[in-house]
Amino acid sequence: MSLALRDVRKSFREPGGGLLPILDIRTFDLLAGEQVALLGPSGGGKTTLLNVIAGITLPDDGSVTVDGTDIVRLPEAARDRFRALKIGFVFQTFNLLAAFTALENVLLGMSFSGRRADRKRAQELLGQVGLGHRLHHRPTMLSVGEQQRVAVARALANSPTLLLADEPTANVDPANQSTILNLIRTACREHQVSLLMVTHSLDAAGQFARVDRLTEFNQPGGAG
C-alpha cells in the first residue's frame, strides 16, 4: 500500500470562532504504483487533502500512512524529511523559484532530502521531460508548459514513492494539457511512483483508469 487514510478529520476555525469542517474521510487507499484522479469541485477540500497527505497540514484526527509510515505521528522535522524523500509535489502554479535555473530548481528539490544533490540525475530527469536543452534557463525564460515539465522533474528528483499533483494542467493551455498529463503519468509509471492527482476537470480525470469523487468519501459535517 502506498497511501492509506483512516478516519481523517480536519476543520478550520472561522473568523467568527466556529469550526468549519473540511475533511472527514473514513478510508482512502492507494496501491503502490497506482494512478488515481480525485475529482472534486473548487473549495471542496482537494488542496487541503493533499496538504494533509504531504504532512504540510496536520489532521485533527486520524492517520495518514505513506509507504508504511504514519506521518501524523512523526515529529515535524522528521515529517519534513520524510516529505522530501518520499513525496513529490506538482503544484497548479508550478511554483518554480525564479532565482534558480531549471537545473537548479531540480537540484533544490534534492538539497532538502539530506542526500547529496545529484547533478547527473537532475540532468537526466530534465532530459526525460524534454528539457535537456533548457537546463540553464530560468523560469521566466521558459514557456508555461516547459515550467510545468521542470516541476515534474523536480517532483521526481528524490525518487519518491508518491507523487501528489494539484490541478497540474489548470494553468496550461488546452493544447499542452494532454501532453503534461501524459508526461506525469508516464514518468510515474517509469519510476514506479504512485500518483494522486486532484482536479475539477472531467477531461483530465477521464484519462485515468481510476477516478474517485471526493464528495463520495469525504463527508465533512457528518453527512455520511
Place this chain on the structure above:
Amino acid sequence: MSLFAIAWKSIRQRALASSLTGLSVALGVALMVTVLVLNGVVTRLFSQSATGFDLVIGPAKGSPMQLVLNTIYFVDQPIDNLPFKEYLKFKKHPSIAHAIPFALGDTTQDARFRIVGTIPEYFALEYVPGHKFEVEPGGRFLSEPLDAVIGARVARAQGWSVGSQFPIAHGGNVNDVHDQKFTVRGVLRPTGTPSDRAVFIHLDGFYEIPGHEKPLEEALARERAFAGDIANHQPPAADHPQHLPQAETRDAGAPHRIPDEQKEVTAILVQTKTRTLAILLQANVNERPFAQAVNPIEQIGKLLRNVVGNIRTMLVVMTVLIIIVSLVGILVSIYNSMADRRREIAVMRALGASRTTVLSIIVAEAVLLCAVGGSLGLLLGHGMVFVAAPIVEARSDLLIDPWSFEAAEAVLLPALILLAGLVGLVPGFTAYRADVARSLTE
C-alpha cells in the same frame, strides 16, 4: 546545493536592494577601518617616538606639551631657545649619559620639511629602544659642518640623494633663504617616526649661518639672567663676545663664527644613566625659572588620553553607530523581502525543507551580505587611508603607512558576521513561523 548557494541566489535575485544594503555595510566597515588604521598609526607614532629619551629640556616659555610636540614630533614652531652654554653644562652633568642639542626653526627652501641642527652623536643612539638609525648604502652620517642627513620621506619627496645640495629658509620663511648650501651625505632608512621627514644638519654648520646668533645685547642680558639662576656660573671666558670681533669686523671669506654666548639651542634631548636620575634631574631643572625638563612619555600619555583618546573614542562611537545602522539596513532589507518571498519559502517547505533550514537560509543571506559588504569595506577602508595618507600628512605632519593593518581588523569582520547572523534571525523567524499551506494558496 548548499544553504549558502541558495542564499546567494536569493541575494542575486534582489540585486538592487542587496547591492545597496551591501554598500551601506561596506561604507560602515570602510569608515571603521579608516579610524582603526589612523588610530593605530597615531598611537604607535605617539608612543614609540618619544621612548628613545628620558627627558626633553627646553626653555621655560611654552607648555611641556608644546616642547615635546616641537622637539620630538617636529610639529609647530619653537617659542624660545636655551643658551648653548646650558647644553654644555648638561653635557657634563654626572647624571646624564647623553645630551643631544637640537636647533630648530629653519626649514627646507619650500618650507615643507623641518631643519634640525644637531650633533653626530644623535645618530649613534637608539631612536626607540632596540632601533638605531641606519643610512642607505653609499651614505654616511654627519661629519663636516655643511653635511646633512635626510629622512626617507624627505628624500622621496624632494628627489634628493647623496651629493644633493640645498639651501635652507630662515624661520620657515620662503623669502628669507640663507646663502649656505648643505650637502646630503646620507639618506636615513625609513623609521616610521617623524625623523623620516626631518633634515638633519650639523650643528656646527647651523652656527655658521649668519642670523643664527642671538643679538649680543640680548645674549648678555640673558646670560646675566641665567647667571643669577645658575649657582656655579663662571665669569666670561677669553672668547667672550665682549672680547670678540663682531660680524661687521670679520675678515671677508672667513667662516662665520658665533661665540658660545650667542649660540642657542631649542631643546636638549637627554638620556640619563638611570630612570631614577631622570626623575631627580627633572625636579632639579624645574626648580629653575628659565628652563623646564619634561618627561616625553608622560606628555605623550597625556596627549593620548586627553586629545587623541577622546577623538578616537568619538570616532569609534560614530563608526559603531554607522555599523549598527548598516546592520539594521540588512535587517530591513531582508525583512521587507519576506512578504514577497512567503510563497518561495512555502515551496521550499513543501519540497521538504525544515523550519530550521529556511531559517538558516535567511540567516545565511544576512551573513553573506555582511561578509561581501564587509570585505569590500576592508578594501575600501585601506583605499581611503591610501588616498588620505598624503593629505593628512601634508596637513598634520603625521606619517601614515597606508598598508598598516590593525589587529582589531582581524576581529572586525568575524564580529560583524556574527552580528549579522543575529540580525538575520529576526526575518529568519518570520520564515520559520510561515504557514506553508496558506502561503501556497495565496
